Each structure stands twice: as structure tokens, then as C-alpha cells.
Amino acid sequence: MTSFWTRLFGGGDDSAAPSAAPAPDAGLDHAAVLERARAELELKTAAHDRTWALASAAWAVDLQQGEIVFTAPDGRRVTAPVQVIGTLDPDTGAWMWGWDHPSVAEPIGRAAAAVRDYGAERGLAELTTRVVDCDEARAWEFTALAAHLAGAQGGYRGAAGATLVFMTFGTVTLSAGDSAPTPPADFGAGLTPVDDPAPEALVRAYLGDIFAIETAHRDRPDGERGGHVHAAVAAMQPVYDRYWRRDDDYWRPASVSSRPESDLSLTHDWRTYSRGPDRWRVAYVRDIGVRLPRAYDVERFPDGLKIVDALF
CATH class of the missing domain: 3.10.450 (Nuclear Transport Factor 2; Chain: A,)
Incomplete structure (x- = not known):
């Protein structure tokens, strides 16, 4: 198999694109939308953790296939389409958006691009500037917003060397023969x-x-x-x-x-x-x-x- 870095920053295809399910945010200010997005991601994360132990699952990403794969502690294999929202360098505090990242193919950065478009509509510079100062808490807010706007089913943070990669993923699929009990x-x-x-x-x-x-x-x-x-x-x-x-x-x-x-x-x-x-x-x-x-x-x-x- 290819290295994690090659798999993470390889090409992509339309299978990883976010679902077209814009949230009903008309009339809400950005703070209210962000509050809604954080609550959604918290709920979804808890649901995945209860259902197949997301917090303790092993993981790998193949962006050539547009897919994130989790292996639950009980051996179940959980797959889902994936998007890269951005990367964070913890040492410098630099966040680089996935919508204009030199190592993220366009189909894998579409959820990030939805955040950029949202930011452009509302005049929010931190969402439309390619590289911004950031910490991990703020990176999670960006990820929650991307998940909310794209109708994603979850968010995840992985490490690629010293860089933290923030992603969203779509509907999960359990591997054949290892499905959860009814x-x-x-x-x-x-x-x-x-x-x-x-x-x-x-x-x-x-x-x-x-x-x-x-x-x-x-x-x-x-x-x-x-x-x-x-x-x-x-x-x-x-x-x-x-x-x-x-x-x-x-x-x-x-x-x-x-x-x-x-x-x-x-x-x-x-x-x-x-x-x-x-x-x-x-x-x-x-x-x-x-x-x-x-x-x-x-x-x-x-x-x-x-x-x-x-x-x-």
C-alpha cells in the first residue's frame, strides 16, 4: 500500500464530494449558524462513538478513492466518503484551507469551498483567506461549519507528520458480515x-x-x-x-x-x-x-x- 502521506494528499474524484443539503440558515447571523454547526457535530460525533466507537477506532484515508476507513475495536470496518477542510500547523498556528491547498485535489476540497462561498456572502475574511492564524479549537469550528453546510455526517482530525488534517465524512457503511445488531x-x-x-x-x-x-x-x-x-x-x-x-x-x-x-x-x-x-x-x-x-x-x-x- 502507498504511504499515509501519499494516500492523504493524492488525487480525488467526485465520489468524495459533499451532499447537496444546504442548511436552513436564512436570517441567522454567523454566531448562530456556528452555534448550530457545533451542536450538530457534537451530536453526530457522539452518535458515531456510541454506534461503532469512533473515538477509539483506527483510521486511514485514501483520497485517490475519496474515502476514509475506520476500523472499530471489535473489528468492524467503517467506510465513508471524505473531504479535507484544512490543515493546521500547531507550531506556527497556520491554518491552510482545503479549497486552495497545493496538496488537496479540487473534488476533495469542495466542502471547504462551500465554507469559502458562505464566507464571501457574509464578508468573513477568515473563511475566504487562504492561510489564517488559528488554533485547534478554531479549526474544529471551521470543520463543524463545513459539515453543517455540506450536510456531512461527521468530522475527524488526523495527524500527517506534524500537521493536523481536519476532515468531514459522509454516510458511513459497515463492512459486509460485520454489520451492527438491529x-x-x-x-x-x-x-x-x-x-x-x-x-x-x-x-x-x-x-x-x-x-x-x-x-x-x-x-x-x-x-x-x-x-x-x-x-x-x-x-x-x-x-x-x-x-x-x-x-x-x-x-x-x-x-x-x-x-x-x-x-x-x-x-x-x-x-x-x-x-x-x-x-x-x-x-x-x-x-x-x-x-x-x-x-x-x-x-x-x-x-x-x-x-x-x-x-x-
């Missing part, structure tokens, strides 16, 4: 499936009410930075109290994601299991490019059905 079975193992629509209806109603609040407040800054988050969280509290019954506030809403957990359009494979008399588990799959298992435990109380726990 998500609903994770939370339904050992339980008996039942045909009872009421527990599922309760969970769907809860998620729908939360999603309506998140949607209504998501694009309203309300003055202060993050003000829309505070307003949304405040509006969620009576909804939580209406649907939940437990002794602590562990699952009480405290934040808002730009790609909410409560978006029913991203769910499928709903199933209900019995956990005993008047106790159920409602399991489903959330699909954001990786299949994520989700479940809620429901119990019957004198005043009706209530959610008592969530399993993520």
Missing part, C-alpha cells in the same frame, strides 16, 4: 413484543410536542446569544411534567439541538414490548446516516400512562 433488538432483548398502541402513542405524542417547541424557537435568537435555547427549554418544562413520572430530573429537557432527537420524521421500526404488568418498553430506530437505537419505558399510574425512563 437497533430495536438492543432494547427489546429478552422482552415480549406486544400489540398495544397506547404506549407508543404516548411516546410519539411527547416527541411531537417537544419537536413543535424546538421548531418554533430554533430560528428565533430573541436578543441574547442562545436566547432561543432558553426560551425553548422553558416551554418544554410543562410538556415534560405532563408526560413523565420519575423521582429525579435526569431526563428533564435542558438543551435544544439543531437536529432534534424528537424529530419523528427520522424514526422508524417502532416496536412495543412488555416489561411486566402495566409496564412497557417502546423502542425505535433514529436514522441520521447511522442507525441509532432509542427506547422509552412507560408505566401505568392511577392518572394514566407516564414515561419513566429513556434508553439511548
Whole structure:
């Protein structure tokens, strides 16, 4: 095989190009867009780590194929199309954008070019200047913004010698024969499936009410930075109290994601299991490019059905 450096900075093809899925950012200032992008990348990174252990996976990049390959600790091979957003020299603090990098072929720099175009529209010099002063935290912000604008499914930082390479990647594919277990079975193992629509209806109603609040407040800054988050969280509290019954506030809403957990359009494979008399588990799959298992435990109380726990 060729060396890592040759593979990283070889040619590329259209298979590595970002998906055309621009985010609905009209009316948001740059700080709000960046906040949204950071939240998205944090959510996606956590999802990949839970699903196939991204944080501890070995990796290699072949930009001639436009592909990043991860090897999970359990031996699963995870592949995805890749883009180079930029490189950072930690010693000098110099960031060089992938949209005009001498070692990055044009198809592999298209997600970076989307950031440049965004910056040009908004008059942001740091996004349109080929080399800028930068630290690692700022490099991650650039990467999060690129992932957001291109609809990427994740971001990654790798080392090529003393240089740090920041990348985004698309939808992951598990190697044949090593696919993950079917998500609903994770939370339904050992339980008996039942045909009872009421527990599922309760969970769907809860998620729908939360999603309506998140949607209504998501694009309203309300003055202060993050003000829309505070307003949304405040509006969620009576909804939580209406649907939940437990002794602590562990699952009480405290934040808002730009790609909410409560978006029913991203769910499928709903199933209900019995956990005993008047106790159920409602399991489903959330699909954001990786299949994520989700479940809620429901119990019957004198005043009706209530959610008592969530399993993520």
C-alpha cells in the first residue's frame, strides 16, 4: 500500500464530494449558524462513538478513492466518503484551507469551498483567506461549519507528520458480515413484543410536542446569544411534567439541538414490548446516516400512562 502521506494528499474524484443539503440558515447571523454547526457535530460525533466507537477506532484515508476507513475495536470496518477542510500547523498556528491547498485535489476540497462561498456572502475574511492564524479549537469550528453546510455526517482530525488534517465524512457503511445488531433488538432483548398502541402513542405524542417547541424557537435568537435555547427549554418544562413520572430530573429537557432527537420524521421500526404488568418498553430506530437505537419505558399510574425512563 502507498504511504499515509501519499494516500492523504493524492488525487480525488467526485465520489468524495459533499451532499447537496444546504442548511436552513436564512436570517441567522454567523454566531448562530456556528452555534448550530457545533451542536450538530457534537451530536453526530457522539452518535458515531456510541454506534461503532469512533473515538477509539483506527483510521486511514485514501483520497485517490475519496474515502476514509475506520476500523472499530471489535473489528468492524467503517467506510465513508471524505473531504479535507484544512490543515493546521500547531507550531506556527497556520491554518491552510482545503479549497486552495497545493496538496488537496479540487473534488476533495469542495466542502471547504462551500465554507469559502458562505464566507464571501457574509464578508468573513477568515473563511475566504487562504492561510489564517488559528488554533485547534478554531479549526474544529471551521470543520463543524463545513459539515453543517455540506450536510456531512461527521468530522475527524488526523495527524500527517506534524500537521493536523481536519476532515468531514459522509454516510458511513459497515463492512459486509460485520454489520451492527438491529437497533430495536438492543432494547427489546429478552422482552415480549406486544400489540398495544397506547404506549407508543404516548411516546410519539411527547416527541411531537417537544419537536413543535424546538421548531418554533430554533430560528428565533430573541436578543441574547442562545436566547432561543432558553426560551425553548422553558416551554418544554410543562410538556415534560405532563408526560413523565420519575423521582429525579435526569431526563428533564435542558438543551435544544439543531437536529432534534424528537424529530419523528427520522424514526422508524417502532416496536412495543412488555416489561411486566402495566409496564412497557417502546423502542425505535433514529436514522441520521447511522442507525441509532432509542427506547422509552412507560408505566401505568392511577392518572394514566407516564414515561419513566429513556434508553439511548
